[in-house]
Amino acid sequence: MPFQTHIGExxxxxxxxxxxxxxxxxxxxxxxxxxxxxxxxxxxxxIIFLGITTLFTRGMFFPMDATAYNWFWLGLSGIxxxxxxxxxxxxxxxxxxxxxxxLVMSLAPMITAVIGWFFLQEILSLxxxxxxxxSVSGIMIAVAGKKLKLNIxxxxxxxxxxxxxxxxxxxxxxxxGMGDYDAVAATQIRAIFGFAAFALLVTFVGRWRRxxxxxxDRTGMKxxxxxxxxxxxIGVSLSLYAVQHTETGIASTLMALVPIFIILPTAIMxxxxxxxxQVIGAVISIAGASIFFI
Numbered sequence: 001m002p003f004q005t006h007i008g009e010x011x012x013x014x015x016x017x018x019x020x021x022x023x024x025x026x027x028x029x030x031x032x033x034x035x036x037x038x039x040x041x042x043x044x045x046x047i048i049f050l051g052i053t054t055l056f057t058r059g060m061f062f063p064m065d066a067t068a069y070n071w072f073w074l075g076l077s078g079i080x081x082x083x084x085x086x087x088x089x090x091x092x093x094x095x096x097x098x099x100x101x102x103l104v105m106s107l108a109p110m111i112t113a114v115i116g117w118f119f120l121q122e123i124l125s126l127x128x129x130x131x132x133x134x135s136v137s138g139i140m141i142a143v144a145g146k147k148l149k150l151n152i153x154x155x156x157x158x159x160x161x162x163x164x165x166x167x168x169x170x171x172x173x174x175x176x177g178m179g180d181y182d183a184v185a186a187t188q189i190r191a192i193f194g195f196a197a198f199a200l201l202v203t204f205v206g207r208w209r210r211x212x213x214x215x216x217d218r219t220g221m222k223x224x225x226x227x228x229x230x231x232x233x234i235g236v237s238l239s240l241y242a243v244q245h246t247e248t249g250i251a252s253t254l255m256a257l258v259p260i261f262i263i264l265p266t267a268i269m270x271x272x273x274x275x276x277x278q279v280i281g282a283v284i285s286i287a288g289a290s291i292f293f294i
Contacts, residue, residue, distance in 0.1 A: 006259050012254035013289070015238040018133070020261040022231030024269065029223035033214035034069025035090045036207055040198040041080060041215060043191050047152040048233030063185035073177025074186050075193040077170050082194025082232075085166020087201075095156030100108045104160035106139040109256050112168040113249025120170050122247045127291060132253045135288030139259055141281035171252055172216075175243045183241040190231055190240075253289070260285045 030038045051061040066074075092101040105272040109132050124132075169195075170190075178186045202208055214220055242251040260282045267274050 002112065005248075008242050008251060009109045009202040009254060011238050011242035011245065012251045013257070015235050015251075016257040016261055018230040018235030018238060019255065019258045020262045020265065022229075022235055023262060024265055025223045026231065029220045029227060030266050032215055032220040032223075033222050036198075036205075037211045037214035038224055038227075039090075040195065040202055040211055041087060041221075041224070043198060045225060045228040046191045046236075047188060047195060049228065049233040050184055050191060050237070054185050054188065054191065055184070056183065058182060063182075063189055066181065066185065066189060070179075070181055071179055071189060073173050075177075077173035077177060078190030078193035079099060079197050080166055080173060082190055083197035083201075085163050085170055086221055088166060089163030092156050092159035092163060095153055095159060096137045101156075101163065104157060104163040105164045106136055106256055106259065106261055107161070108164040108167045109123070109136055109249060109253035111164055112171055112252035113247075115168055115172050116175075118247040120175060120248065122249065123193060124247060124249055128250055129188045130229020131288050131291035132249055133288070134291065135253050136147040137283050138257065138283070138285030138288055141277060147254035168252065171239070171243055171248050175248055178240060178244060178257065180244070183244060184237045186201055187232070214245040227290070257285055257289060 026038055026042065033041075054063065055061045055205060063144075089101060089105065092104070113122075113129075113132055117124070174186065176191065202211060214224075239251070239255060242255070263274060263278050263282060
């Protein structure tokens, strides 16, 4: 089949690669400066990078040509996805750990597919449904691990589920608000609203001093900058381009391969052991993802 036939699916896979790299560098930065500081700095840098890009590609730093419709739905998407989704996810890490949180987050593609069906009238084929089920099953096998316990705190589970819902609803709202509007400019609108929400939170909890201290940490800022390039800048732009060109359920499933892609890099960088369960899960997930291209 022609390359253009699967351009949305290819963009989704590239999004997963970008988000894998951003996760690694944001984890490194978060250990030095704290997750809240990382979040607001990365979104601020993302707005700058996106603005520079659209200045060259569209002749304007800010998306002044966006309609009120674009601003409303994309802005709402930024608050739900950039702000609430990440806020819930980081909170779940402190309660049930990142491995269990990622297991719950792997439900995002199914949530996205269901919401897309009701909200956007996206009808998935049996092949697409099979691809989602197989791929998500592989992710769950890979990230669960032998030590996963069922008696996890309910609050932790609900926070992680909130992260999955934030990601899913954020994608749906993005697709509704974007239409055929430029994906990079649309990402900037989402980032502007996400930054505003984080700025209000930082003000409310009195953390601006910590944010400015983090901005003066050269090592931390280097990691945040690299993470921003692959995350809020290239990664999120690719994700919006992806949902423009394929169903949100399919795009979300391929983007959810991050826990699979991250296995090898973290094993090399953080000396984490690769288990047989992770390898089996990775193979199943990739097999499920390949169904979309058949």
